[in-house]
Amino acid sequence: MRINKQNNLNFSSNASLIKNFKRAAGEGFAKIDDIGEGVNITLDFLGKAVLVPATIMLVSKEEKEKKEYSALKNPVAATLQLLMEVPILMYGSKLIEKLANKGKLDKEGSNFSYNEKAAKEGFTTALQEAAKKDETLKTKSVELIERLNKKGLNSNLKDAFQDSFEKLPEETSKALKKSLENYDTTHKRLYHLQNRVCFVAAIVLTPLLCAAEDFLFPKVMKLLKGEKTPPKGQSRVQISLQNFKSQVAKGDLKC
Numbered sequence: 001m002r003i004n005k006q007n008n009l010n011f012s013s014n015a016s017l018i019k020n021f022k023r024a025a026g027e028g029f030a031k032i033d034d035i036g037e038g039v040n041i042t043l044d045f046l047g048k049a050v051l052v053p054a055t056i057m058l059v060s061k062e063e064k065e066k067k068e069y070s071a072l073k074n075p076v077a078a079t080l081q082l083l084m085e086v087p088i089l090m091y092g093s094k095l096i097e098k099l100a101n102k103g104k105l106d107k108e109g110s111n112f113s114y115n116e117k118a119a120k121e122g123f124t125t126a127l128q129e130a131a132k133k134d135e136t137l138k139t140k141s142v143e144l145i146e147r148l149n150k151k152g153l154n155s156n157l158k159d160a161f162q163d164s165f166e167k168l169p170e171e172t173s174k175a176l177k178k179s180l181e182n183y184d185t186t187h188k189r190l191y192h193l194q195n196r197v198c199f200v201a202a203i204v205l206t207p208l209l210c211a212a213e214d215f216l217f218p219k220v221m222k223l224l225k226g227e228k229t230p231p232k233g234q235s236r237v238q239i240s241l242q243n244f245k246s247q248v249a250k251g252d253l254k255c
Helices: 002-031 037-059 064-101 116-131 135-151 155-165 170-225 236-250
Strands: none
Touching: 037 064, 064 116, 064 170, 116 135, 116 170, 135 155, 155 170
């Protein structure tokens, strides 16, 4: 009975730990802002460049040469992916943001807007007007707007803005909260649009990425192994024949 009781206690303890870990992990991810295509590319790169090769070298039971080949192929593929996808992600996102902030992505007469710049200006203007009537808010708003300009809008900053509205008159507080919510919605809408476009671009790039990998990988392997390319005017067949003749002359090769 004691053993069963102890096992039950251990099981309950482990179940509780797992449950707490899941909750903590979920809350942690929920607090992370802007998890998008950039984060996906970074995690994918780290997995291919570090985790996969390490797993192959430690776990695989294949011959050493095959293991090395498989392990090296992943970092090469990850580097190519990084070199090709990151510029598209960066410049593509900037182009979409530029078009959005000029109103090029918005339909006339629609409240559905991607213009984050206009939403931000509307909110900060309303905040500065309200701050003229409240000294505490005036001091706090300067600090918060400075943080907004440096780091952009995130969940922590949004909470800080909302906390600063609590002691204002009800009508003013409601108006500022509505303006902040509109800015936050527009910010997220633009961010998700950027990620969707970059995701599609990454899919379109896949065939080109595979072709580049197939072309470059043999060359990288030769460099790593120290193999020399044949001199101009001399084919690999000619070099193989020369090696064969030299081995025969030395007596290293017997028929």
